[in-house]
Amino acid sequence: MRALHRNRPRSRLPLPGGPLVVNRRRLVWQIYPSYLLVIILVIVAVSWYFSGELRSFHYQQTLNDLKARALLIKHQLQSPFGSSDQRQLNRFIKQLGEQSETRITLIRQNGTVLADSHQRAEQMDNHSQRPEILQALAGQQGSSVRFSNTLGQQLMYVAIPVHIDNRPAGTIRTALPVSDIDATLHDIHWQLLLAGLVIAVLLAPACWLLSRHLSRPLELMTAGAQRFARGDLDTPLKVTGSEETGRLAIAMNQMALDLNQRITREIEQRSESEAILGCMIEGIVAVDNNQQVLRLNRAAATLFGVSPHLCVGQPIQEVIREAELQNFIRQALNQPKPREQELILHGPQRRYLHAQGTPLTGTNGEPIGVLIVLHDRTRLRQLESVRRDFVANVSHELKTPITAIRGAVETLIDDDSADAASRRFLQIIFKQSERLNALVEDLLDLSRIEQGGTEGSWPLTPEPLAPVLENARLTCESLAAKTGIQIELSCPADLKAQIHPSLLEQAVENLLTNAIKYSDPSSKVILQGEKTEGQVMIRVRDFGCGISKDHQTRLFERFYRVDMARSRQLGGTGLGLAIVKHVVQSHHGDVAVDSAPGEGSTFTILLPQG
Structure with missing residues (x-):
């Protein structure tokens, strides 16, 4: 029986999908080398620790000896200096x-x-x-x-x-x-290595016997599991061997009894899943590779005004007559990664949807379709529109009194009859009015960019990127010259992207301004444009103070500042990076930051290639 067991083929495993060639090793040949490796590692670790302690001991002894000699010499000398x-x-x-x-x-x-x-x-x-x-x-x-x-x-x-x-x-x-100490320790290292090899060789037979003792019960267990796989559930496994293998045999015997219960439970869980899908407020649409509907929950049926039961098996083009959603489903089917997109349904009432497409895979991992999750964001968009209008109106109304205050303060400052104390307070009022005016301007810009991005009113055309980056560099050159900072620009002349030139130039100017403000004097700022993996990348890098990881997740929020005191001292409004984020979103791109304290920061904009 042992001869037959050893000689039977080990390279093929019968599975429902056909024979699968697998290179496997017996358990004994997995356990045995592991034991030897553990023994060798323990010997190496003990040797390393012992030699380290020995080195430390000799060095400390030498240190104490030198200290004692120095003290003796100190007492023997009579006013040596x-x-x-x-x-x-x-x-x-x-x-x-x-x-x-x-x-x-x-x-x-x-x-x-x-x-x-x-x-x-x-x-x-x-x-x-x-x-x-x-x-x-x-x-x-x-x-x-x-x-x-x-x-x-x-x-x-x-x-x-x-x-x-x-x-x-x-x-x-x-x-x-200390060369003599190092030579002695070197000899000890070799002696420990030789001793470790001798110990490993002496323990090798014991490791083999222990490995064989552990693997034999598992081989018997494997034969029993193969009987279960063939459908012979009436012959239970014998409970032998160690406590662990005994528990395994009991568990496998219980597995045959639990099979019917598991099938029943699977049916119940499927029913529960149907109930959960029916109660979800998000629309769920499952489509196969032929763009035919596999599943449609109640929320999706209500959203599109169709019957969930009559839609199954029908082409998605006949069920949902929305061109944007059909195009999104086609794109989700053609790529293996999840996809997200904002959709607008043009019907009697305009509805805004956030669509998420995730590939569906079969039991063998092959793609069988895509699952679309639709979040209705119409109410949220309405609230955002109210907020934007409010901010825009308030900011616009503030410009007139701010302009009047600045004009009056400038007149008073130019008056020679004002004393020094009055002039100092007038300077404070003028500086704060300038800061308030910059804040209002940024709020208006942000509201304008958000409005255009939401309504799609920013036209994007294939344009060369180099002139946009050059104009941004020239705009920020005077600010950089005040602290001796150089702006280095590198961008291929033929590099193009789908952009709105003036809008993108504003975003790059904001990144350059931040980089200049937070850089050390007489340093440099690098502005790069290049193509990478089907996208256009704009990178702004500085060598300033850097940003810790705790702040990077909130860096593009409105009015968020890493260092409140320094930001106000440098004249920032806290809206520059928020403007950058919305400009990039209007270009259907993404913006990210990579930074560490003391190592500078790198802001990267990724745009679709033109």
Whole structure:
């Protein structure tokens, strides 16, 4: 029986859809290498940890030793930084270094070398910027491990401050080579590796026996599962092996008993799904690949004035006589990804719909149609229209008094009889009236752009992109020149897109203005236009303060500011990016931001290609 079990083919699995060739490995050959790998990883981890701790121990011992030697030298020297006999001091330091096999250096407070046991002091550089000296000059014990250009090897340095009459006079530095420690640790690494390999080889047979013990009950379980697949549900599996395999056998036996209950439950769930679809306020339309209706819920039938039962199997063109929706369904059928679009139904009453198209797939993953979800946004559009009209009317009515206030304030400022205090308050009034006027202008622009985008009154034509970007750059050039910022433009001359030139130019100007305001002086702003994956991309990049992830999701909202104080100081209204967003939406495009604090920001506009 074992021979037959081992020799039977393992490359084919009988399935309802036909034979499927699958490259499989036996469970024992999956468990056995895993055990060996775990053992090797544990050995490597233990070796790495042990060697790291050993290195840290030796380095700490060397550090303590150098500190003790430095303190001993400090007590042996008699006013070394005030000594007038330089030659005697050099001989003394050299003798101490030879006796202790330590490099000893005396360094004045200004960083110049007073004496060194291995080099003439006058030939050595100023040491004030050495890391251990910087710490010692700050009144602390300094230490570092680095390469010595004087001795040509890796050294560990320890420096301690020296005080004379409670005043810092200089530094005593001791050093020892760490190359011997590194060589010893390298040898230990190889010894640990060899020991790990020996342990892995000794444990390999035990791993094999354990793997075989775990896989054998599962092989018996597989034979029983194949009987169930052939329809033999009367012969239950034997409950043998470990607790886990026993539970698996019990579960598979219970599976045969639960089969009828699952079928009944599936029918009930289908009925519940029908009831849920019937109660949804969103319209649901399911269409197959031949554009015939598969399912139509009650909300969709009411929306289009048809009967849900009579529509099934009928062409969508006969059921729903709306050209925009038919075109949306055709586009959704021709692409594998979900699709969204705003639709307008032109009937006795204009209705605004938000359509979402999701591909429908069969049991084998093949596309069988598309599911259309329709959200009626007519009421929301009406409320948005009321809001836009209100904002536009209020903004327009505010322009006249603001203009009068600015004129009166300018007249008073020009009056020479006004004193300094009055003139200062008049300047504040004039500045705030300028800010209020800019806010009103932005509100009017935003309302105009929203109105045009909703009603589709902005004509989009294939136009070259380079002149639009160049005009935006020239408009912002004077603002950039005030802080010495350069605007670099790169765009192919033949690049075209479906755009409204003046509207898109305003959006690019807003992005450039933001980039200039939040960039460091004498930096640069990059403006690029290029083609990518069937779209036209406009990118504005700065190297300023950047924006954290917490703010990026709300960056294009009206009046949202990352830094309120800085935005007001720079004169922003909080509507610039909101205008950019609505301009891009009017072009059927998308806008995104990629930024991190301290790394600058990149704003990207994606437009359909002309």
